[in-house]
Amino acid sequence: MNEALRLECPHCGETFLLAFDTSEGSAEFTVDCEVCCRPMQLSVRVDDDGQIESAEVVEE
Numbered sequence: 001m002n003e004a005l006r007l008e009c010p011h012c013g014e015t016f017l018l019a020f021d022t023s024e025g026s027a028e029f030t031v032d033c034e035v036c037c038r039p040m041q042l043s044v045r046v047d048d049d050g051q052i053e054s055a056e057v058v059e060e
């Protein structure tokens with residue numbers, strides 16, 4: 001199931017939404033900011049019910 005993550009870019013400070021498929025479970029991956037196009041590392045945790053527990057930007 002797709003959920004919308006609300007993320008704050010560590011580079012430009014803008015917030016944007018990212019679709020995340022919770023059926024894949026917890027994940028760490030890199031996305032590009034939709035505003036400034038710079039990459040950021042994300043850590044998303046999904047609980048046993050398929051709900052997003054936390055989504056945070058791990059700045060590198």
Ligand SMILES: [Zn+2]
Nearest residue numbers: 009012033036
């Ligand atoms: Zn940005």
